Amino acid sequence: GAGVSQSPSNKVTEKGKDVELRCDPISGHTALYWYRQSLGQGLEFLIYFQGNSAPDKSGLPSDRFSAERTGGSVSTLTIQRTQQEDSAVYLCASSPWVLAGGEQYFGPGTRLTVT
Amino acid sequence: GDSVTQMEGPVTLSEEAFLTINCTYTATGYPSLFWYVQYPGEGLQLLLKATKADDKGSNKGFEATYRKETTSFHLEKGSVQVSDSAVYFCALSGSGAGSYQLTFGKGTKLSVIP
Numbered sequence: 001g002a003g004v005s006q007s008p009s010n011k012v013t014e015k016g017k018d019v020e021l022r023c024d025p026i027s028g029h030t031a032l033y034w035y036r037q038s039l040g041q042g043l044e045f046l047i048y049f050q051g052n053s054a055p056d057k058s059g060l061p062s063d064r065f066s067a068e069r070t071g072g073s074v075s076t077l078t079i080q081r082t083q084q085e086d087s088a089v090y091l092c093a094s095s096p097w098v099l100a101g102g103e104q105y106f107g108p109g110t111r112l113t114v115t
Numbered sequence: 116g117d118s119v120t121q122m123e124g125p126v127t128l129s130e131e132a133f134l135t136i137n138c139t140y141t142a143t144g145y146p147s148l149f150w151y152v153q154y155p156g157e158g159l160q161l162l163l164k165a166t167k168a169d170d171k172g173s174n175k176g177f178e179a180t181y182r183k184e185t186t187s188f189h190l191e192k193g194s195v196q197v198s199d200s201a202v203y204f205c206a207l208s209g210s211g212a213g214s215y216q217l218t219f220g221k222g223t224k225l226s227v228i229p
Contacts, residue, residue, distance in 0.1 A: 004158075033216055043204065043219035059216070091159065095215075102208075104217060106151075106159040 002026065004107035006092050012113045013082055021077045021110045025094030032075050033095075033104060034067060038088035046090075049075060082114045117142040121205045121220035128195055128227050136190040136223050138179075138205035146207040148172075148181050148188040149217065153202045162190075162203070195227045 005024040013019050025032050034046040045059040049069040060066075064082075069075040079086055089111050093104040121138040128134060140146065150162040150172070163172030168183035177192045188205060205220040 031215075035217075042221045043206075043217075045216040045218070048216055056216070093159075093217075102215065103149075103161050103164070108158045 004092055004094050004105055006090075006107040006110050008110060009108065010111045010113075012115060015084060015114055016081055018078065018080045019082055019112065021079075021090050021112070023075045023077070023092030023094075023107060025073065025075070025092070026096075026105055027073075029094035029096050029105070030072070031095040031097065031102075031104075032069060033093040034075070034077050035091040035093065036088045037091055037109070041088075043091075046077070079112075082112075084114050087112055087114045117146065117207060117209060117218045119205050119207055119218055119220040121203075121223055123221070123223070124202075125224040125226060128225070130197055130227055130229050131194045132227075134190070134192040134195045134199075134225070136203055136205075136225070138188045138190065138220060140186050140188065140205075140207050142186075142207055142209065142218075144209065145183075146209055148179070149206040149208070150177070150179055150188070150190050151204045151206055151219075153204070153222075155201065159204070195225070197227045197229055200225055200227045 007022045030051050032049045037043045047067045048056040064080045067077045089109040091109045092107045095104045118141045147166045149164045151159045152162045163174040165172040165181035171180045179190045202222045202224045204222045206217045208215040
């Protein structure tokens with residue numbers, strides 16, 4: 001079946017502009033995660049959604065970052081007033097359940113470059 | 116908070132050499148441990164996992180044993196191939212109630228030469 005998909009695959013934006021990154025999880029997966037992969041910081045957790053529960057936003061680096069998940073499926077990560085340090089690959093992952101040891105399935109990522 | 120430390124790369128080996136990538140962790144309780152792999156131009160994929168002490172995860176000739184006494188989860192393969200060239204990430208997820216997000220090590224880039 002289809003895996004996790006993300007769009008766009010690449011995004012170049014000017015400093016100060018807003019960007020939206022999209023994630024389509026695997027159908028039926030209730031848990032959805034966003035991570036950021038950058039040279040300096042490695043792979044970092046950003047935010048987590050599980051069903052209709054309030055999201056865990058503990059990893060968001062600043063209030064310029066926000067995310068929503070509509071209808072328990074598609075998610076959008078929004079970065080407002082982008083800065084050069086936001087340049088990274090943004091990864092989305094989904095999981096069929098939230099359980100210790102549960103595998104997360106990753107998308108190909110969106111490479112964001114802020115000029 | 117939780118953390119994962121893995122050996123710095125890059126690592127370059129000849130084909131059929133023995134591979135070890137060290138990974139140690141700090142976490143409360145009983146985390147689950149993972150190795151993820153990222154092949155060139157591809158996304159992260161799970162290589163193997165272990166969910167409790169003394170469990171051994173294995174896949175594609177790779178093995179790792181969950182050692183609680185040394186808080187380690189070292190990745191090993193007896194004979195590497197060129198196709199194993201990739202970046203390897205050690206990771207953990209917590210055991211308490213919560214979102215089970217993954218905490219990753221920095222990654223180790225492996226290059227296997229013929």
